[in-house]
Amino acid sequence: MFTGLIKEKGKISHLSKNSQGVRLTCQVSAGFLEQIAIGDSIAVDGACLTCVAKRGREFVVDIMPETFKRTNLRYQHIGNTVNIEPALSAAGRFEGHFVTGHIDAQSQLLDKKKLGNAEILTFSCPQGHEGEIIAQGSVAVNGVSLTVVSCDEERFTVSLIPHSRDKTNLGQLKEGDWVNIETDILGKYIKAQTGIERRRHV
Template identity: 50%
Template sequence: MFTGLIQEVGTIKKIKKASRHIELTCTASRELLQDYQVGDSMAINGVCLTSIEVTDSDFTVDIMPETFHKTTFSDLRVHAAVNLERAMPANGRLEGHIVSGHADTTTRLTKKVKKENSVILTFYYPPQIQGEIVAQGSVAINGISLTVSAVTPGSFSVSLIPYSMNHTNLGQLKQGEFVNIETDILGKYIKAMIGTEKNQMLSKYAGE
């Protein structure tokens, strides 16, 4: 489990594609990798991955083809900046929101507007996650826990403070570029429950 609070921005060092998997090597600070071991989890741009090799300055993860093509990893290039967060320890503080590290889909930035000391980012609202993003609710974008500031039928917006702009890769994001998105897990369960109840009611009425 993760919190959506990015610990640092790493850099893609190497991408090795094999027939059934992809190995991705990412640089990170000695501090972040302290006591980090093979088999441990790391969220890279919001996607939970398991390390298969660790050094003092980088680590390598194994990515399955489905994950590779479902996320922005398919567009990543060497030297790209990525958000990094280690899994939250059992005694850690949950200061963001519950993030599983399982990206739902990707979406693109449609507008970037500076407003006073913040920057408002507006994204396309993919139809497959409609109803899972609500104003004042939580969403993870490239692994960053953010509060949704506005929602329309076709888009949603978040507001970034200077700290988030300077300490994550969203500060470099350009209009038209894609990001990984994970909606709030609580919203998913509520949506599923409502859908189940609705289907039960329709089945009941259909049988009368």
Template identity: 50%
Template sequence: MFTGLIQEIGTVKRIQKASRHIELTCAASQELLHDYHVGDSMAMNGVCLTATEVTDSDFTVDIMPETFQKSIFADVQVHAPVNLERALSANARLEGHIVSGHVDTTTRLIKKVKKENSIILTFYYPPQIQGEIVAQGSVAINGTSLTVSAVTAGSFSVSLIPYSMDHTNLGQLKQGEFVNVETDILGKYIKAMIGTEKNEMLRKYIGE
């Protein structure tokens, strides 16, 4: 489990595609990796991945084809900046929101506007996650825990404070670029429960 509080920005060093998986090596600081071991989890741009090799300056993970295609890793390039977060330890504060590291979909940035000391990012609202993003709710963009500032029928917006601009790769986003999206797990459960209740009512109504 993760919190969406990015610890540092890493850099993709190598991408090696095999027949059944993709091997990706990422550079990171000694501080982040000092007690990081093979088998440990790391969220990279919001995707929970397991280390297969670790050195003092980088680590390697395997990405399954389904994950590769469902996330922005399908188009990632060497030298690309990636948001990194270690898995939450049991005695740590939960200061962002609960992030599973299971990306729901990708979406593109449709508008970027500077407002005073912040930046407003507006993204297309993919139909497959309709109802899972609400104003003042939480969403993880490239693994970053953010509060939704506005929602329309076709888009949603979040605000970046200066700290988030400097300590995540979201400040470097350009209009048209794609990001990983994970909606709030609590919203998913509520949506599923409401859907189940509606189906039960419908079955009773038609006499099944």
């Protein structure tokens, strides 16, 4: 479980692919890995992965084919910046919103503009997830917990404060870039339960 509050911007230092999957190595700041043990869950651009090795300032994760296919990790290259968040500690302070690290879909950045000190980002609304993204609700974009400003069936908009822009990779996005989307888990359960109730009364 995660919160969507990014603790680190990492840089991809190695990426190897074979028929079994992908192994990704990420470099982080000095001291960051002191809180990460081999076997721990760690979110990379919002995708929950497992740390399988670490050395110096680098950690290694394995990405299975299904995760690679369902996330924007398939577009990553050496030198790219990714958002990093360790798993939430039961004794830790909870902020943001409940983020599982299970990516629902990918969305494309359609528009980016400034409004005062904020940056307004508009993304395509992922098909099949209608009703899971609502105005003033929560959504995780590349693992970042954000509030939805507005939405319709085709697009949704979020607003970045300077801190979120500078401390995550969202500020580096260009129109056409793909991002990982995780919709609000509470909304998904309500949507699923509502569907069950409707089928019972048909």
